[in-house]
Amino acid sequence: MGKIKPKRVEMAKRPVEERIKSFDEVALGYTEEEAIKEAERCLLCPKPTCVPACPVHIDIPGFIKWIQKGDFLQAVKVIKQDNPLPAVCGRVCPQEDQCEGSCVMGRKFEPIAIGRLERFVADYEAKVGNIEVQPVKEKRAEKVAIVGSGPSGLVCASQLAQMGYKVTVFESLHEFGGVLVYGIPQFRLPKDIVKREVEYIRKLGVEFVKNFFVGRTRTLDELMEEDGYEAVFIGTGAGLPRFQGIPGENLLGIYSANEFLTRINLMRGYKFPEYDTPVKVGNTVAVIGAGNVAMDAARSALRSGAKKVMILYRRTEKEMTARAEEAENAMEEGIEFHFLVNPVRYHGDENGWVKEVEVIKMRLGEPDESGRRRPIPIEGSEYRIPVDTVVVAIGQVPSPIIAQTTKGLKRHERRGTLLANEKTFATTKKGVFAGGDVVTGAATVILAAGAGKDAAKYIDYYLKNKDKPNIWEELTNS
Amino acid sequence: MGYKILFKEEVGPGAYRMIIEAPHVAKNAQPGQFIVLRVHEKGERIPLTISKADKENGEITIIFQVVGKSTKHLSLLNEGDELQDFLGPLGMPSEIDNFGTVVLIGGGFGTAVLYPMVAAYKEANNHVIVINGARNKDLLLLEKDLSQIADEYYVTTDDGSKGKKGFVTDMLKELIDKNVKIDRVFAVGPVIMMANVAKLTKQHNIKTIVSLNPIMVDGTGMCGSCRVEVGGKTKFACVDGPDFDAHEVNFDLLMKRLRMYRTEEKISLEKFEKEIQNG
Ligand SMILES: Cc1cc2nc3c(=O)[nH]c(=O)nc-3n(C[C@H](O)[C@H](O)[C@H](O)COP(=O)(O)OP(=O)(O)OC[C@H]3O[C@@H](n4cnc5c(N)ncnc54)[C@H](O)[C@@H]3O)c2cc1C
Ligand SMILES: Cc1cc2nc3c(=O)[nH]c(=O)nc-3n(C[C@H](O)[C@H](O)[C@H](O)COP(=O)(O)OP(=O)(O)OC[C@H]3O[C@@H](n4cnc5c(N)ncnc54)[C@H](O)[C@@H]3O)c2cc1C
Ligand code: FES
Numbered sequence: 001m002g003k004i005k006p007k008r009v010e011m012a013k014r015p016v017e018e019r020i021k022s023f024d025e026v027a028l029g030y031t032e033e034e035a036i037k038e039a040e041r042c043l044l045c046p047k048p049t050c051v052p053a054c055p056v057h058i059d060i061p062g063f064i065k066w067i068q069k070g071d072f073l074q075a076v077k078v079i080k081q082d083n084p085l086p087a088v089c090g091r092v093c094p095q096e097d098q099c100e101g102s103c104v105m106g107r108k109f110e111p112i113a114i115g116r117l118e119r120f121v122a123d124y125e126a127k128v129g130n131i132e133v134q135p136v137k138e139k140r141a142e143k144v145a146i147v148g149s150g151p152s153g154l155v156c157a158s159q160l161a162q163m164g165y166k167v168t169v170f171e172s173l174h175e176f177g178g179v180l181v182y183g184i185p186q187f188r189l190p191k192d193i194v195k196r197e198v199e200y201i202r203k204l205g206v207e208f209v210k211n212f213f214v215g216r217t218r219t220l221d222e223l224m225e226e227d228g229y230e231a232v233f234i235g236t237g238a239g240l241p242r243f244q245g246i247p248g249e250n251l252l253g254i255y256s257a258n259e260f261l262t263r264i265n266l267m268r269g270y271k272f273p274e275y276d277t278p279v280k281v282g283n284t285v286a287v288i289g290a291g292n293v294a295m296d297a298a299r300s301a302l303r304s305g306a307k308k309v310m311i312l313y314r315r316t317e318k319e320m321t322a323r324a325e326e327a328e329n330a331m332e333e334g335i336e337f338h339f340l341v342n343p344v345r346y347h348g349d350e351n352g353w354v355k356e357v358e359v360i361k362m363r364l365g366e367p368d369e370s371g372r373r374r375p376i377p378i379e380g381s382e383y384r385i386p387v388d389t390v391v392v393a394i395g396q397v398p399s400p401i402i403a404q405t406t407k408g409l410k411r412h413e414r415r416g417t418l419l420a421n422e423k424t425f426a427t428t429k430k431g432v433f434a435g436g437d438v439v440t441g442a443a444t445v446i447l448a449a450g451a452g453k454d455a456a457k458y459i460d461y462y463l464k465n466k467d468k469p470n471i472w473e474e475l476t477n478s
Numbered sequence: 479m480g481y482k483i484l485f486k487e488e489v490g491p492g493a494y495r496m497i498i499e500a501p502h503v504a505k506n507a508q509p510g511q512f513i514v515l516r517v518h519e520k521g522e523r524i525p526l527t528i529s530k531a532d533k534e535n536g537e538i539t540i541i542f543q544v545v546g547k548s549t550k551h552l553s554l555l556n557e558g559d560e561l562q563d564f565l566g567p568l569g570m571p572s573e574i575d576n577f578g579t580v581v582l583i584g585g586g587f588g589t590a591v592l593y594p595m596v597a598a599y600k601e602a603n604n605h606v607i608v609i610n611g612a613r614n615k616d617l618l619l620l621e622k623d624l625s626q627i628a629d630e631y632y633v634t635t636d637d638g639s640k641g642k643k644g645f646v647t648d649m650l651k652e653l654i655d656k657n658v659k660i661d662r663v664f665a666v667g668p669v670i671m672m673a674n675v676a677k678l679t680k681q682h683n684i685k686t687i688v689s690l691n692p693i694m695v696d697g698t699g700m701c702g703s704c705r706v707e708v709g710g711k712t713k714f715a716c717v718d719g720p721d722f723d724a725h726e727v728n729f730d731l732l733m734k735r736l737r738m739y740r741t742e743e744k745i746s747l748e749k750f751e752k753e754i755q756n757g
Binding site for chain 1: 502503505506511516520521522523547548562563564565566567568695696698699700701702703705707712717731734735737738739742743745746749
């Protein structure tokens with residue numbers, strides 16, 4: 001490849017002044033020339049370090065080689081062997097912790113922009129390629145139910161349909177895609193991309209049922225015992241918002257990030273009154289937390305008219321869990337970052353509206369179980385910050401509904417996650433598999449997608465061997 | 479798909495009964511549960527109590543009062559039209575048992591919520607006393623339906639145009655003063671009414687359940703819009719309720735939270751009314 005090129009090819013972004021006024025996508029993607037130029041930086045290592053760092057082990061040099069040759073459709077084919085959602089993952093994966101974080105170029109120079117290349121070929125395919133559906137070789141009689149239409153459920157459904165099974169996806173909301181439609185905003189992941197994926201999977205023969213809350217509309221047991229589903233994949237995510245449980249948290253103007261983002265994304269609250277669902281965004285907004293969810297909430301608040309948006313985080317910049325690119329975008333857009341502070345109470349006015357958040361200063365102590373240094377409150381350091389709106393983005397846990405309403409389905413006492421075998425995704429209930437955030441707790445799109453894909457293999461194995469004695473012991477003990 | 483409106487009737491000024499084709503919802507619906515619907519593609523998700531579930535025919539009856547944009551829009555639909563979305567049954571079913579004598583109190587749109595409860599308590603062999611309250615006689619809902627099932631039926635109006643002049647609590651107090659043995663009270667309606675019922679029954683140590691109506695979005699426990707304080711703890715009314723022990727509820731907070739979108743509700747309704755005028 002000739003000389004080492006230390007710097008990656010920049011990807012065009014919408015200018016700050018323009019982007020903070022709209023929900024249009026911020027990152028604009030590579031052109032063909034840019035993609036080839038970036039691909040040519042890759043050393044095509046014979047023993048690549050990036051591949052093992054990818055949760056689904058995409059053959060990264062394999063697809064980059066095709067980009068170097070200008071055959072983008074071949075490139076995307078290579079990716080799709082391992083990741084069915086490249087247009088999504090190219091945009092939202094924390095590449096700096098995964099493939100790009102392990103790229104040898106990155107030791108001395110800038111790592112190859114693998115995420116941008118992944119995104120480019122996926123968008124290219126959508127634009128010019130004919131994403132044709134291959135007819136399945138062999139039809140199978142068994143019906144499989146997928147609960148939840150997030151990335152884990154979508155990928156599991158797609159894989160099983162290609163194996164010939166009759167697959168139905170049950171979703172409680174009125175749109176399909178899980179967090180990809182209700183959580184991650186348009187300016188990071190345009191809704192059309194998710195629609196495109198859903199339509200493709202529908203073409204594979206998967207039936208999609210919306211407004212169907214498993215556990216209430218029908219229980220899982222009813223689906224299996226009365227409605228004839230022989231296997232079930234649970235991909236219900238981690239949708240239950242956590243609050244700190246501090247005084248004043250129920251004052252008006254204090255949202256969970258899930259509610260705030262759902263009103264804005266799923267319900268299109270940013271287009272009120274054209275759309276009926278309102279969302280309250282005052283002049284001064286405080287977002288509690290510093291993960292992806294917090295960045296999305298902060299940047300959405302800015303785009304919905306807030307004049308001043310603050311991130312309040314109890315640790316420091318170094319411990320933030322958000323994707324590097326999004327934290328950088330947030331800073332560029334003028335979001336203020338306040339580190340080493342933690343809310344202890346909210347103060348409201350006589351009508352119950354939040355007016356101030358009282359925070360306490362923190363310092364970092366010894367590392368905790370997550371390996372990050374534990375924040376410790378500094379006694380007597382409390383002070384108040386005036387606010388009009390607060391968004392609490394300190395994490396989500398799985399909803400207890402599905403475990404509560406299903407016989408024999410067990411969950412982790414403290415974490416609330418469903419118990420499932422790490423390799424086979426088999427739960428404590430025969431015929432029922434689970435993967436994605438509902439098992440791992442809030443994680444990433446690629447891990448959820450990978451779980452859906454691998455679970456499909458074991459669902460297939462189970463259905464082909466279901467009469468074998470001890471099949472469930474085999475699947476739960478491997 | 480399609481959630482078709484099979485039947486529509488006006489049951490009072492600005493109050494309607496509709497029967498919706500929704501076999502999935504009807505199958506498992508129990509008294510005290512509700513649905514969330516969207517009228518159209520850009521619509522809000524609004525919660526309404528399941529008034530009746532016909533499992534055989536796969537039909538759900540709802541009764542609603544026009545109070546804002548979404549209920550107004552819903553009231554303009556007709557038989558044969560389809561709703562955009564219809565999700566349910568949601569929430570915990572009410573705890574129905576043979577308690578003895580139960581007083582069921584409904585005010586305003588609460589009377590719509592009350593109706594299926596009256597039938598359910600009756601079916602469980604309770605002695606059922608209903609108190610139906612409204613500002614004036616024209617606003618009284620479901621008089622015929624309720625008086626037919628109830629063992630005792632009382633009406634109160636603020637202006638005295640029908641029944642006893644005063645509030646539902648005045649009627650309840652009269653029963654208590656007459657030493658009627660009341661084993662349980664179930665109340666639903668405006669927050670202030672529920673709060674006053676709770677105050678009264680607490681003095682007399684009568685177990686009281688209220689059905690709370692906070693603003694909801696998803697109705698499945700993933701947003702926290704519906705949070706209420708019960709016994710000092712935060713609960714999500716859509717999955718933990720909507721029924722709660724009245725003596726533990728923070729009604730002041732509920733009342734305030736219901737006002738959160740006052741300005742926007744007005745904008746939305748006015749815009750819609752203009753659109754109707756302009757055809
Ligand atoms: C705001 C936000 C930003 C994020 N940003 C990133 C990012 O940049 N990069 C990244 O990798 N990850 C990100 N994540 C995390 C990522 O989105 C999740 O890890 C991933 O979506 C999990 O997928 P899943 O399939 O497990 O579930 P989900 O995507 O949570 O989908 C679950 C679906 O199941 C439905 N459901 C739940 N219960 C039931 C039921 N009982 N019956 C029927 N349906 C049900 C839900 O309505 C939902 O649609 C973000 C998350 C959030 C909230
Ligand atoms: C579990 C539950 C069951 C319900 N069952 C019924 C029912 O069977 N019949 C019925 O008529 N109504 C019922 N409601 C209330 C109904 O959901 C609201 O009236 C409706 O959402 C108002 O929508 P809108 O757009 O027409 O009015 P909006 O413009 O949203 O509001 C107009 C006015 O109504 C008030 N309001 C808004 N939301 C609610 C609410 N959730 N509860 C009470 N007042 C509200 C506002 O404060 C405002 O003053 C129920 C509510 C809940 C939570
Ligand atoms: S309405 Fe969203 S959690 Fe109850």
